[in-house]
Amino acid sequence: MESLQEWLYFFFYVVEKNEIMNKVNFKILPDELLLKNGKIIDPFIDKVYTGDIFIDKGRIGDPSKQTKKTKIIDCSGKIITHGFCDIHSHFREPGREDKETLETGSLAAMAGGFTRVCVMPNTHPPIDTPELIDFLSKKSKSYPVHVHPIGAVTKNQDGKNLTEMGLMKKQGAVAFSDDGLPIQDGKVMRMALEYIKPLDLPIINHAEDVCLRSDGLMHEGLVSTNLGLPGNPDFAESVMIHRDLELASFTGSKIHIPHVSAEKSVAQISKFKTQFKNVSSEVTPHHLYFNDEALSSFDTNFKVAPPIRTENDRLSLIEGLKSGVIDCIATDHAPHTLEEKETTFDLASCGMIGLESCFGAVYKVLVYQNKFKLLSLIKFLTINPRNVMGFDSNLFSYEKTAEIVILDERKKWKFTEDSIKSNSLNSPFIGEELIGRIEFTISKNQIYSRTKLDI
Amino acid sequence: MSLKNRHLFGLKDYPKKDIESILDLAFKFREVLDRPIKKVPSLNGLTVVNLFFENSTRTRISFELAQKRLSCDTVNFSASSSSLKKGESFKDTAQNIEAMKIDAVVIRHPSPGAPKTLSKFIKSIIINAGDGTHEHPTQAILDMMSLKEKFGFLKGLKIGIIGDILHSRVALSNIYGLKTMGAEITLCGPPNLIPEFLKDLGVNINYDVDEVIDWADALNVLRIQRERMGIGLVPSVREYRNFFGINQKRIEKHKKDIVIMHPGPINRGVEIDSAVADGQNAIILDQVLNGVASRMAILFLLCGGKK
Numbered sequence: 001m002e003s004l005q006e007w008l009y010f011f012f013y014v015v016e017k018n019e020i021m022n023k024v025n026f027k028i029l030p031d032e033l034l035l036k037n038g039k040i041i042d043p044f045i046d047k048v049y050t051g052d053i054f055i056d057k058g059r060i061g062d063p064s065k066q067t068k069k070t071k072i073i074d075c076s077g078k079i080i081t082h083g084f085c086d087i088h089s090h091f092r093e094p095g096r097e098d099k100e101t102l103e104t105g106s107l108a109a110m111a112g113g114f115t116r117v118c119v120m121p122n123t124h125p126p127i128d129t130p131e132l133i134d135f136l137s138k139k140s141k142s143y144p145v146h147v148h149p150i151g152a153v154t155k156n157q158d159g160k161n162l163t164e165m166g167l168m169k170k171q172g173a174v175a176f177s178d179d180g181l182p183i184q185d186g187k188v189m190r191m192a193l194e195y196i197k198p199l200d201l202p203i204i205n206h207a208e209d210v211c212l213r214s215d216g217l218m219h220e221g222l223v224s225t226n227l228g229l230p231g232n233p234d235f236a237e238s239v240m241i242h243r244d245l246e247l248a249s250f251t252g253s254k255i256h257i258p259h260v261s262a263e264k265s266v267a268q269i270s271k272f273k274t275q276f277k278n279v280s281s282e283v284t285p286h287h288l289y290f291n292d293e294a295l296s297s298f299d300t301n302f303k304v305a306p307p308i309r310t311e312n313d314r315l316s317l318i319e320g321l322k323s324g325v326i327d328c329i330a331t332d333h334a335p336h337t338l339e340e341k342e343t344t345f346d347l348a349s350c351g352m353i354g355l356e357s358c359f360g361a362v363y364k365v366l367v368y369q370n371k372f373k374l375l376s377l378i379k380f381l382t383i384n385p386r387n388v389m390g391f392d393s394n395l396f397s398y399e400k401t402a403e404i405v406i407l408d409e410r411k412k413w414k415f416t417e418d419s420i421k422s423n424s425l426n427s428p429f430i431g432e433e434l435i436g437r438i439e440f441t442i443s444k445n446q447i448y449s450r451t452k453l454d455i
Numbered sequence: 456m457s458l459k460n461r462h463l464f465g466l467k468d469y470p471k472k473d474i475e476s477i478l479d480l481a482f483k484f485r486e487v488l489d490r491p492i493k494k495v496p497s498l499n500g501l502t503v504v505n506l507f508f509e510n511s512t513r514t515r516i517s518f519e520l521a522q523k524r525l526s527c528d529t530v531n532f533s534a535s536s537s538s539l540k541k542g543e544s545f546k547d548t549a550q551n552i553e554a555m556k557i558d559a560v561v562i563r564h565p566s567p568g569a570p571k572t573l574s575k576f577i578k579s580i581i582i583n584a585g586d587g588t589h590e591h592p593t594q595a596i597l598d599m600m601s602l603k604e605k606f607g608f609l610k611g612l613k614i615g616i617i618g619d620i621l622h623s624r625v626a627l628s629n630i631y632g633l634k635t636m637g638a639e640i641t642l643c644g645p646p647n648l649i650p651e652f653l654k655d656l657g658v659n660i661n662y663d664v665d666e667v668i669d670w671a672d673a674l675n676v677l678r679i680q681r682e683r684m685g686i687g688l689v690p691s692v693r694e695y696r697n698f699f700g701i702n703q704k705r706i707e708k709h710k711k712d713i714v715i716m717h718p719g720p721i722n723r724g725v726e727i728d729s730a731v732a733d734g735q736n737a738i739i740l741d742q743v744l745n746g747v748a749s750r751m752a753i754l755f756l757l758c759g760g761k762k
Contacts, residue, residue: 222652226467228567228589228627231650298568343545344566346587 025449026110026144029442030071032056033455034063035406038075043082043379044394053080055402058445062398071455073440075406079374082382082395083115083403083443086355087175088204088258088282088330091117091147094135095124100335100423102136105355106143108333108422111450112355113381115403115443116146118389120179121157128152130167137172144446146403148174148389153192153203157181162192169199174389175256177204180305184210186243193253202254202280202388205244207265208306212236217346218302219261219309223292229345232307234262241265245272245279256388257281259332261306263316270325280388282330283317285354285361286428290314294428300341300348301428304332318370321380328384331358335424352429353422357415359407360434368435374409406440413437458756462581464570465590466631473756474599474635480752481600481745487524488748497755498527501558506549507584508534508564513719513743514584514593518561521750527758530557545569546576553577559758562586580757588622594718595628597749599636601742602673605714610637615667617699618677618726619648619688625718629675630658643667644677644699645689664699668706673714676701679726692725702728712736719743 035053042048054063054070091105100108102119109117119136121127127136133149140147151173155161157180165176176196183189183205192203213236218224220231241257248255249272257269260281269281286304291311295302302308320326334351341348359381366372366380386393395403415429441448458473466474487495503522507515515531522529532552552560559580562570567589570581585591603609614633620626620642633640634657641659642649649660661667668674679695689695696702706713715727715737723729732739 222655225650225652226627228587228624230588298571300572339544344564344572345568346566 025452026107027447027449027453027455029055029058029402029445029447030455032067032070034066034070034072035075035080035404036072038078038080038406040396041079041081041375041378042396043375043383044396046375048375053396053404055404055442058402060396060398060400060402073406073455077408078439079407079409081378081405081407082393083405083441084113084359084381085116085385085389085391086114086331086333086358087118087328087385087389089117089119089333089355090122090335090351091119092123092335093139098423099337102140102147103143104421104423105333106140106145106147108353108355108420109145110441110443110446110448111419111421111438112358113405113407113438113441114145114355115405115441116148116386116391118148118150118174120150120177121152122178122180126152126157128155128157128163130164130171133168133171133173144444144448146444148172150175150177150179150204152176153178153183154188159183159185159188162188162195165196165199169201173201175202175204177206177258179204179206179258182206182208182210182240186247189244190247190251193247193251193255197251197253200254200390202256204256204258205240206259206305207237207240207244207257209236209240212239216307218295219292219307221292221310223295227296227298229295234264234309234313237262237306238264238268241268245269245276248278249276252278254278255280258330259284259287259306260317260320260326261287261309261313263313266316266320266325270320270323273325280327281325282328282385282388283321283326284330284332285358286352287317288314288329288365289361290428298345299428300343300345301352301426303345303348303350304334304352305350318366321366322372327380327388329358329362329380330385331355333422335422336426337424341426351426353420353424353427356420356422357427357429357432357434359438360413360415360436361429361432363409363436364434401444402442404442405438408437408439410435411437457760461757462570462574463592463753463757464581464583466592466595466628466635467590469592469631469635471635474596474632477596477749477752477756478600478603480756481596481749482604484524484751484755485745485748488744494524494526496526498522498525498758501527501758502556503527503529503559503561503754503758504552504557505529505531505584506552506560506562507532508562508569509585511563511584513746514563517743517746518584518750520747521754524747525751525754527754545572549573549576553579559754582753582757585624587624589624590628590631591624592628592632593746593750593753594625595632596753597742597746598629598675598716598718599632600745600749601716601738602714604741604745605738606672609633612638613641613670613672614638615641615643615671615674616677617643617664617667617674617701618679620644620653620677621648621650622680623677625675626677630656634658641667641670645695648688664701665705665708668709668713671713673716674701675716675718676727677718678720678722681722681725696725700726700728701731703730703734706731706736714738716742
């Protein structure tokens with residue numbers, strides 16, 4: 001807890017939401033808690049060791065200071081590591097609380113091992129003023145994860161007029177993006193990148209040339225041809241990435257490329273990264289897990305933007321993580337109602353929820369199938385995204401507010417509807433067998449436990 | 456005799472044996488259509504709904520006639536007269552109609568995949584009568600029947616498909632069906648309207664229509680929609696006619712009989728001239744009659760088991 005105000009928010013939250021909290025296995029941390037005998041992975045110091053983590057009133061403490069009152073969670077056989085950080089989520093508040101709220105999104109994040117989430121501004125209204133940033137910052141204070149608003153680059157996401165980015169930063173904006181509505185006008189993108197330079201925050205541009213995308217509904221290729229669905233070619237993305245990287249290298253500003261989906265895009269980023277330090281990029285679990293063959297079922301849960309592409313693209317994204325061209329994993333958690341997905345493919349909304357299936361999916365693809373080290377995977381979910389956003393990433397030193405995840409590395413489990421904490425159920429991972437399961441998440445003096453916890 | 460799949464969504468990966476069964480039965484029903492009394496009691500007592508979310512004259516009448524010749528009860532639903540305009544969802548419309556106890560649905564819809572989506576909402580047997588730019592399997596069956604009627608075989612036949620392949624469900628279903636039956640296919644039309652990916656399905660692409668006429672035993676000439684003219688896809692009618700239009704002069708130059716097909720409706724003077732469409736090598740009206748027989752065969756094979 002960082003301040004009295006935060007404590008008060010939290011207090012009222014607990015009183016009001018006690019019932020919900022119990023139902024979904026959320027509890028307030030005991031004063032002293034020992035995470036005993038786990039395999040500790042600290043990505044900040046690049047070390048894996050067996051040991052204990054002591055949490056004293058919500059902060060990391062010295063294990064030797066435990067007392068008789070100290071509650072214990074036996075972590076033998078489990079991994080203890082930094083709480084995950086998702087830099088690309090949609091919590092839909094304000095405007096579409098039927099899909100997700102800051103609260104339900106936070107609960108979903110906790111269940112997925114995330115303790116820190118950056119939320120995109122494409123709400124109703126879009127987050128394009130310092131007042132709206134302030135609303136999000138204040139409202140999310142009482143919820144169990146740290147929620148950071150991303151502000152819009154242009155007013156009403158119109159792609160024309162810059163927002164008050166300076167004032168928005170003062171209220172807590174951590175980055176700027178017109179997500180969902182890519183900035184098409186190159187001059188506006190240049191202005192935004194130049195303007196943001198002294199703020200030292202990244203601009204995140206959903207990289208897509210909307211003219212090249214046209215009415216495309218899925219990746220343009222043999223599968224789209226077979227299905228008769230209009231295609232969205234890979235170069236609609238890579239062309240825009242090229243433009244954005246040219247501009248950012250000219251202005252020297254920070255740029256972050258979200259949800260990279262194509263081999264051509266990896267190549268573009270790779271080329272620029274050798275000469276230019278301020279570029280970073282992310283990939284989603286679903287682009288790592290699925291290829292466009294999955295769309296043959298016309299299942300609208302596979303409809304996402306950018307589209308899921310070919311097996312070759314998928315393999316190049318994995319390679320991109322391996323080589324460091326892609327910095328981190330971000331979920332692009334995009335909740336939609338059943339009504340918006342239960343329709344024909346052309347009319348269905350784009351996006352899938354992703355927070356709760358993330359770890360099981362990426363562990364399966366990267367560690368189980370592609371022999372990544374667990375430590376590398378943990379970095380893609382912790383220090384790497386934190387570095388992109390400029391967050392503190394030294395989480396296990398004493399006095400730090402505890403942000404911890406405890407997971408069962410090799411556990412095979414089925415992702416099912418009834419476990420979902422999000423307000424929405426739009427996920428093609430439902431029914432999939434995933435590997436690696438979140439057991440506990442600790443954040444902001446609260447603990448999520450997958451099963452009933454007696455402490 | 457029954458088919459492997461319960462529904463007819465498309466001809467991709469459709470079993471060859473089942474296409475043969477449909478064609479064999481279609482020829483038998485074709486004989487029925489030549490009798491003075493053209494009705495058989497095969498599907499007496501079954502109810503089929505023709506669910507048309509997109510305009511159609513030929514296909515809808517063809518299905519309706521096929522159903523009537525088989526003695527089943529039919530109900531027609533078209534989007535313009537429906538509650539869809541009042542904002543009712545696709546799912547609600549489908550479930551409401553099924554709640555009235557029906558056995559099969561013939562669906563036409565502008566969205567690719569709509570028949571498959573429909574199958575998640577209702578339990579009836581579903582027949583795709585054209586879903587956007589995806590498939591039109593009954594058209595391909597009647598095209599194959601017409602070719603078989605003309606040539607006696609399909610294996611090794613050389614078929615040229617001319618026109619806007621990218622937006623054509625007829626082309627896609629023809630490709631799948633004809634490839635399964637062992638025919639050879641060459642696609643021809645403006646390059647921006649032919650997806651290169653189709654080469655992976657084992658078809659040829661040739662942008663020179665005269666070469667294709669020289670090569671082919673039959674041409675399937677697709678309708679070029681006038682609304683696609685002049686919006687960046689096809690520069691003008693004149694340009695299209697000049698490079699891809701099927702006219703008498705072009706046909707005569709090749710000094711051979713070449714069978715002319717067209718799925719209709721024809722844009723006379725655009726993709727095909729009247730002289731060719733009405734000429735002795737055209738089997739366009741045979742296609743229409745075979746459409747009824749083919750759809751009778753499909754309905755019988757899919758729904759007959761229900762009786």
